[in-house]
Amino acid sequence: MTDHCHIHIRNATLAYPSISYNALTLKEEAFKLLRLGKPTKLLCDVIALKDINLNIREGEKIGIIGRNGSGKSSLLKAIAGLYPLLSGEIKTAGRIRSMFELNLGFEPDATGRENITYRSLLLGETPKSINRIEEEIIDFAELGDFIDYPLRTYSSGMMIRLAFAISTTISGDIILLDEILGGGDASFQLKARSRLENMINQAKIIMVVSHDMDSIRNICNRAIYLRNGQIVLDGKVDTVIMEYMNTINKPCL
Amino acid sequence: MGSYLQKIWSARYFFLHLARAELRYKFRRSKLGLLWTMLNPLIMTLMMSFILGNLLHVKMKEYAPYIFSGLIIWEFMMGSVVGGCNSLIVSEPYIKQFKHPFAIYPLKTTIVNIATFLIAIQGLMLWTLLTKPANLLVSILTLPFSTISLLILGWPIAILTSFTNSKFRDFAQILALVMQLLWYLSPVFFKPEMFQNMKLAVLLDYNPITYILNLVRAPMLYGQFPSLLDFGVVICTAVVIYLFTVIKIRTSEKSLIFYL
Numbered sequence: 370m371t372d373h374c375h376i377h378i379r380n381a382t383l384a385y386p387s388i389s390y391n392a393l394t395l396k397e398e399a400f401k402l403l404r405l406g407k408p409t410k411l412l413c414d415v416i417a418l419k420d421i422n423l424n425i426r427e428g429e430k431i432g433i434i435g436r437n438g439s440g441k442s443s444l445l446k447a448i449a450g451l452y453p454l455l456s457g458e459i460k461t462a463g464r465i466r467s468m469f470e471l472n473l474g475f476e477p478d479a480t481g482r483e484n485i486t487y488r489s490l491l492l493g494e495t496p497k498s499i500n501r502i503e504e505e506i507i508d509f510a511e512l513g514d515f516i517d518y519p520l521r522t523y524s525s526g527m528m529i530r531l532a533f534a535i536s537t538t539i540s541g542d543i544i545l546l547d548e549i550l551g552g553g554d555a556s557f558q559l560k561a562r563s564r565l566e567n568m569i570n571q572a573k574i575i576m577v578v579s580h581d582m583d584s585i586r587n588i589c590n591r592a593i594y595l596r597n598g599q600i601v602l603d604g605k606v607d608t609v610i611m612e613y614m615n616t617i618n619k620p621c622l
Numbered sequence: 623m624g625s626y627l628q629k630i631w632s633a634r635y636f637f638l639h640l641a642r643a644e645l646r647y648k649f650r651r652s653k654l655g656l657l658w659t660m661l662n663p664l665i666m667t668l669m670m671s672f673i674l675g676n677l678l679h680v681k682m683k684e685y686a687p688y689i690f691s692g693l694i695i696w697e698f699m700m701g702s703v704v705g706g707c708n709s710l711i712v713s714e715p716y717i718k719q720f721k722h723p724f725a726i727y728p729l730k731t732t733i734v735n736i737a738t739f740l741i742a743i744q745g746l747m748l749w750t751l752l753t754k755p756a757n758l759l760v761s762i763l764t765l766p767f768s769t770i771s772l773l774i775l776g777w778p779i780a781i782l783t784s785f786t787n788s789k790f791r792d793f794a795q796i797l798a799l800v801m802q803l804l805w806y807l808s809p810v811f812f813k814p815e816m817f818q819n820m821k822l823a824v825l826l827d828y829n830p831i832t833y834i835l836n837l838v839r840a841p842m843l844y845g846q847f848p849s850l851l852d853f854g855v856v857i858c859t860a861v862v863i864y865l866f867t868v869i870k871i872r873t874s875e876k877s878l879i880f881y882l
Contacts, residue, residue, distance in 0.1 A: 389880040490636040
């Protein structure tokens with residue numbers, strides 16, 4: 370049986386090609402050609418994901434855990450279609466909403482209100498639908514008059530609140546969250562949690578990258594443990610978290 | 623390609639908003655704001671026509687609109703070719719957030735350039751109204767066609783330069799020099815007759831910029847419709863550039879994000 374929304378990943382390998390960061394200047398190239406001076410050390414391709422196989426069906430809420438650099442964010446970005454795969458394929462059905470680095474794509478000179486428009490349009494909303502959600506976002510972010518001030522006047526907490534409010538108001542079938550669970554003061558955290566739950570209940574598939582195991586326990590019904598771009602364990606949340614906590618306390622392999 | 627265009631269409635609110643915002647923010651906190659778009663070439667024209675007019679012994683009244691029209695078309699070309707170079711690089715935060723077709727970012731730049739052109743040309747319209755009111759009707763009638771021609775020419779140029787410059791960052795520098803050379807070989811400020819005694823004159827016939835300039839000059843300055851040749855050359859140039867652009871998008875859009 371096929372679901373309406375799904376993510377099928379087959380033998381996916383994602384590499385960041387070294388050619389993009391090994392760029393030599395003409396001088397270095399000439400020196401290399403003439404074998405003068407120390408040879409510039411060339412960096413290798415970074416393999417972010419190695420041969421990943423994954424099937425995700427409607428209703429699954431997946432927490433992705435692992436150490437820094439294990440490929441968690443790369444996995445989300447590959448699913449969002451941002452990065453091309455070296456080999457393998459990713460097939461998705463459903464409207465994808467991705468929330469990666471929250472501060473990225475904000476315009477510091479524009480007001481909070483204008484930034485709501487920017488980001489909502491970026492994520493695929495229309496002016497009509499933005500009219501509908503704008504007040505809701507402003508209410509939730511509790512920015513008061515600051516909403517008409519340029520973003521450069523905001524404190525970092527206010528920025529996070531605005532970003533969070535926008536991201537959680539825009540709905541989608543498949544939601545990809547990268548470390549956006551924290552932020553704001555204690556009272557906001559509480560509000561944020563209930564709002565997140567609300568969004569999670571509406572979405573058909575959720576994938577969350579987080580280092581906060583409690584959030585993963587609260588939100589997810591399946592967890593994936595990544596290490597060096599490979600899936601170490603995939604299964605029940607508690608089991609996977611336990612395994613991760615056990616290995617993380619041992620020295621790095 | 624059909625689905626690519628469809629994705630561009632569905633991102634229309636986004637890139638139109640970006641274009642609008644860029645126009646607004648370009649003159650943020652400036653007293654005259656958007657008016658500079660018209661004032662700048664106008665004042666530049668006065669300076670140039672005073673100096674060149676004296677130097678080359680041409681009547682300023684005739685020469686000024688020639689320079690003005692050359693200036694705003696040239697600004698458009700520079701905006702597409704050199705300005706286009708950075709359109710992907712500056713959009714990196716958006717590109718890394720959401721998968722839109724990359725072509726929308728050079729399109730945004732082109733829309734800004736077109737808007738600038740349309741504002742600046744009001745100055746020329748005003749001049750026409752004051753000095754040769756008979757030419758005004760033809761000018762207004764041809765403006766939509768020349769604007770569309772500029773749009774379908776400027777967009778693929780900006781795509782090509784932005785894609786190339788993202789990978790090969792020296793490209794913008796080289797292009798600026800090439801454009802400088804092209805400026806000398808095009809009748810932007812200099813009238814074609816000034817080239818006549820030189821061997822260079824033949825280059826003007828093979829230079830698409832000559833025909834692009836005619837699109838605006840024929841109606842505004844001489845009260846004529848641009849010739850079919852003018853439109854033909856511009857459209858043919860656009861088609862040729864389009865073919866290169868399609869190839870460029872097919873071969874390099876996928877991996878371009880690694881270079882941003």
